[in-house]
Structure formats: structure tokens, C-alpha cells
Amino acid sequence: MIQLNSYTTEGYLYIPQFFQLEELKPIEPILTKFHQQWLIDYQEDYRTRLINSHSLTSSTSLSEEERMLLFQFIAGNHFQPLLSTLFPAKFLFLNTQLFFDPFNTEQKNYWHRDIQYTGMSIEEQQKSILTQNVLHFRIPFQDEEGIELIPGTHRSWDLEEEQDVRLGQNGKKPSDALVRGKQIKLKRGDLLIFSANMIHRGLYGNNRFSLDLLFVDDSPILRPFIDSKNHPTSKEKKQLNSTLFL
Numbered sequence: 368m369i370q371l372n373s374y375t376t377e378g379y380l381y382i383p384q385f386f387q388l389e390e391l392k393p394i395e396p397i398l399t400k401f402h403q404q405w406l407i408d409y410q411e412d413y414r415t416r417l418i419n420s421h422s423l424t425s426s427t428s429l430s431e432e433e434r435m436l437l438f439q440f441i442a443g444n445h446f447q448p449l450l451s452t453l454f455p456a457k458f459l460f461l462n463t464q465l466f467f468d469p470f471n472t473e474q475k476n477y478w479h480r481d482i483q484y485t486g487m488s489i490e491e492q493q494k495s496i497l498t499q500n501v502l503h504f505r506i507p508f509q510d511e512e513g514i515e516l517i518p519g520t521h522r523s524w525d526l527e528e529e530q531d532v533r534l535g536q537n538g539k540k541p542s543d544a545l546v547r548g549k550q551i552k553l554k555r556g557d558l559l560i561f562s563a564n565m566i567h568r569g570l571y572g573n574n575r576f577s578l579d580l581l582f583v584d585d586s587p588i589l590r591p592f593i594d595s596k597n598h599p600t601s602k603e604k605k606q607l608n609s610t611l612f613l
Contacts (some may be wrong), residue, residue, distance in 0.1 A: 371452045378521030378565040380453075381551050385558035386445070386506070394440050395508060397423075397433045398578060402465055404428035414470045418569065423463040425596040435606070437463070438599050441580055442609035446504060449560065450582060450611075454500055459590075460611040461501070461581040462597050468571045475542035476571055478533045480520075481563035485592075493524050499589070501563035504580040505553070511577065512570035513553040514561070517545065521562035529566060541568075553577070582611075 374380045405420045405428075406413055423429070424437050441460055450458055481501065482492050505514070517529065524530075529547070531539040550570065551559055561567065563581070583589040598612045 371449070374453055374560065377518040379516055379518065379551070379559065379561035380449075382558045382560070383554070384556045386556045388556050390445075391506070391508060391556070394436060394578075397429060397436060398465060398508065398576070400433070401426055401428055402467070402576075405465075416469070416474070418469045418474075418571070419464050419466045421462055421464045422594070422597050423465065424598070425594070435599075435603060438603060438607055438612075442607050442611050446580070449504075450502075453502060453560065454582070454584065457585040457610070458500070458582050459585045459593060459613065460598065461583045461589075461593055464579040464581065466505075466569060466575060466577045466579065468573075468575055474571070475540070476568045477541035478529070478543075478545065478566055478568045479541070480533070480566055483533070495588075496524075496564040497522060499564060499586075500584045501589070502582050503559075503561050503563055504582070505559040505561070505577050506580070507553040507555055507557055507559075507575070507577045509574065509576055510554045511552070511573045511575035513551045513559070514567055514569050515548045515550045516561060516565055516567040517547045518549055519565075521565040525566060533566060 371380065401423050402420070404426075409417060409420070424434055429437075480492070480496075482495060482499075487495065507513075525533060526547075528539070529545055531537045532543045532545060533541060535541045545566075553559060569575075583592070593613060595613055599607060604612055
């Protein structure tokens with residue numbers, strides 16, 4: 368029994384073995400193909416810092432058929448009941464991301480809230496997290512260390528030490544340990560849903576390879592963050608028959 372109401376207080380929902388392993392096989396070669404080309408195109412950035420890529424559905428390295436398979440997966444029956452329960456009103460697909468280990472095995476991970484990269488002031492961020500909904504649906508394609516998060520911070524602000532660590536200030540580093548951190552290990556077939564606005568960090572190791580699907584409130588504030596190129600064309604939307612897309 369999935370306890371969906373725990374998301375309201377905790378900001379995340381871990382569902383072990385959400386997928387049958389066979390269900391992931393059709394899209395796995397698409398992700399691998401995209402990633403291999405990405406490593407060529409962004410070789411220098413990967414070697415120096417990057418630990419994720421994005422916008423698979425607008426990639427020129429994928430065929431129309433592969434792109435449609437991804438859209439069908441995103442708009443499939445798996446996610447709709449969860450989305451309808453977790454979002455208070457209408458919601459939209461935002462983007463895709465792939466997460467992998469850094470090239471440099473000594474590279475440190477970092478605590479963050481996704482909202483800190485939007486250009487909002489601290490005061491604006493504090494206000495926005497009280498009502499704004501941006502969700503990651505993380506799908507690991509092999510067993511991994513998962514992520515570490517601080518439950519409840521999707522709706523509450525950092526403690527003083529947490530903010531110092533997250534922002535790398537007052538002698539703290541974003542990779543420092545936090546007392547309230549909780550690790551969620553992931554296995555192939557699991558699903559982890561978590562708020563992008565909560566304090567969290569990815570944990571590297573075990574050659575992680577995870578697909579994130581991101582969804583947001585259909586609101587005037589969040590719509591500008593949606594790139595229409597990552598959404599299906601009018602012709603593709605007719606085949607999908609989904610309200611997830613622009």
C-alpha cells in the first residue's frame with residue numbers, strides 16, 4: 368500500500384520495486400544512446416564538473432521513434448494516478464534529466480534546493496516553497512547509493528547550519544554532513560518522488576544511471592521554465608492523448 372499522504376509532511380515518497388524490470392528495458396537503450404553522444408558533445412564539461420544532463424526529448428541524437436517512446440513512457444499509466452494525487456491542481460511535464468557519477472572520483476557532492484538556481488532572492492524562495500510544486504520522479508536503472516535529503520524542507524526553511532552548508536558560507540562547504548540528512552538507497556525498479564524545493568544531494572558511486580522526470584504546477588510562475596522543444600509536436604500530441612504537455 369503506497370502511503371501518498373506521507374509526501375505532504377515529508378516531501379518525498381519512496382516506492383520500492385515500482386516497476387517490473389521488464390518495463391524499463393524498452394527505454395534503456397534510448398537513454399544509453401543519448402548518454403554516449405552527450406559524453407562526446409560535452410566531454411570537457413563532464414571531465415571538469417557535470418554529473419547530469421537534460422532535455423532528452425529534444426535531443427537531435429534520438430530518432431522520432433525513440434523520442435515518441437520516451438513521451439509514451441512519460442505519459443503512461445504508471446505516473447498519472449500519482450501525479451493526480453500529489454499535485455493540488457493541474458500539472459505539466461517540465462523536462463528530463465540523467466544522473467551519473469562524476470568523471471573525477473574525488474569530486475564532492477553538494478546540498479542544494481533546485482529553487483536556489485532560479486535567480487530568486489532568499490525571501491522569494493522562502494515564500495515560494497510554501498505553495499510551489501516541482502517534483503522529481505527518479506528512476507534508477509541500476510542499484511545505487513541514491514540521494515540524501517532533509518525530510519519536511521519542501522515546506523520549511525533551512526536551519527542556520529543547513530543554510531551555511533548549502534550556500535557554502537561561514538566556513539562551511541556544500542558537501543559537509545548535515546545532522547538531519549536521511550539517505551534513500553535505490554535499486555533498479557524503484558521509484559523515488561521528491562520535491563525539487565527540498566534540501567537534498569545526490570550520492571555518487573556504483574556507476575549510477577538514473578532518469579528523472581520533472582513535473583510542475585501549471586501556473587503562470589512556472590510555465591516560463593518549460594521549454595516547448597522538450598514537449599511533443601501537435602502531431603505527436605494527437606498520438607499521446609495526454610494533458611501533461613503544452
